[in-house]
Amino acid sequence: MKFSQRLHEKLEPIWRANHNHPFVTGMGDGSLDQESFRFYMVQDYLYLIDYAKLFALGAVKADDLETMGKFAALLNSTLNEEMELHRQYAKKFGITKDDLENANPSPITLAYSHYMLHVAQNGTLAELVAALLPCMWSYWEIGKELSEIPGAAEHELYGEWISMYSSDEFGTLAQWCIGLMDELAAGKSESEKSKLEEIFLNTTRYEYMFWDMAYNKQMWPIDA
Ligand SMILES: Cc1ncc(C[n+]2csc(CCO)c2C)c(N)n1
Numbered sequence: 602m603k604f605s606q607r608l609h610e611k612l613e614p615i616w617r618a619n620h621n622h623p624f625v626t627g628m629g630d631g632s633l634d635q636e637s638f639r640f641y642m643v644q645d646y647l648y649l650i651d652y653a654k655l656f657a658l659g660a661v662k663a664d665d666l667e668t669m670g671k672f673a674a675l676l677n678s679t680l681n682e683e684m685e686l687h688r689q690y691a692k693k694f695g696i697t698k699d700d701l702e703n704a705n706p707s708p709i710t711l712a713y714s715h716y717m718l719h720v721a722q723n724g725t726l727a728e729l730v731a732a733l734l735p736c737m738w739s740y741w742e743i744g745k746e747l748s749e750i751p752g753a754a755e756h757e758l759y760g761e762w763i764s765m766y767s768s769d770e771f772g773t774l775a776q777w778c779i780g781l782m783d784e785l786a787a788g789k790s791e792s793e794k795s796k797l798e799e800i801f802l803n804t805t806r807y808e809y810m811f812w813d814m815a816y817n818k819q820m821w822p823i824d825a
Pocket of ligand 1: 675737740
């Protein structure tokens with residue numbers, strides 16, 4: 602069995618919970634409160650800044666030119682294309698570039714991105730990929746599921762999100778990451794594989810918490 606299949610089976614219950622979360626189902630049927638989506642957009646922008654650094658660290662840790670080049674291309678497209686799209690999309694919700702750049706991370710954003718950066722800085726390339734994979738994979742699965750709802754991809758507010766993450770281009774990227782995880786896990790000992798599984802499990806849990814944080818617009822309990 603491929604390592605990615607093992608991960609998928611193990612993580613199935615959390616993935617189901619992600620798909621059933623009211624933030625996700627609300628994007629699908631258009632009922633999501635705009636304030637929650639606004640909160641999400643701002644926090645996600647901060648998340649992407651740190652996420653891009655994982656690609657930079659991936660290029661540092663890779664030991665063949667093809668993988669280095671791929672991480673370098675991902676770093677470039679995240680910083681210079683995807684984040685621009687994010688800024689354009691945010692304008693629809695009345696969020697300015699300054700709002701995005703002066704925002705403070707919520708506790709969950711901080712915990713999730715710092716956890717990924719900790720693994721990326723201190724672990725092997727396989728561990729780095731295990732940390733970043735749930736983000737790509739789960740967004741692709743959610744994008745595909747939501748795009749099957751009639752009219753969802755054309756919704757004036759949330760349609761763009763659904764089209765972006767269900768696109769073939771994004772699918773190819775998610776599949777590249779899944780393939781890389783399988784390649785890197787092949788031949789590893791069982792104890793190394795369980796460590797990878799644990800990291801994958803942790804970032805999958807954080808994906809759920811990120812939806813929940815955005816839905817509830819959750820900041821620090823004491824506003825000081
Ligand atoms: C909390 C959170 N999790 C996952 C993603 C999805 N995502 C972030 S970067 C990237 C790769 C493309 O550069 C993808 C798919 C997100 N936006 N926010």
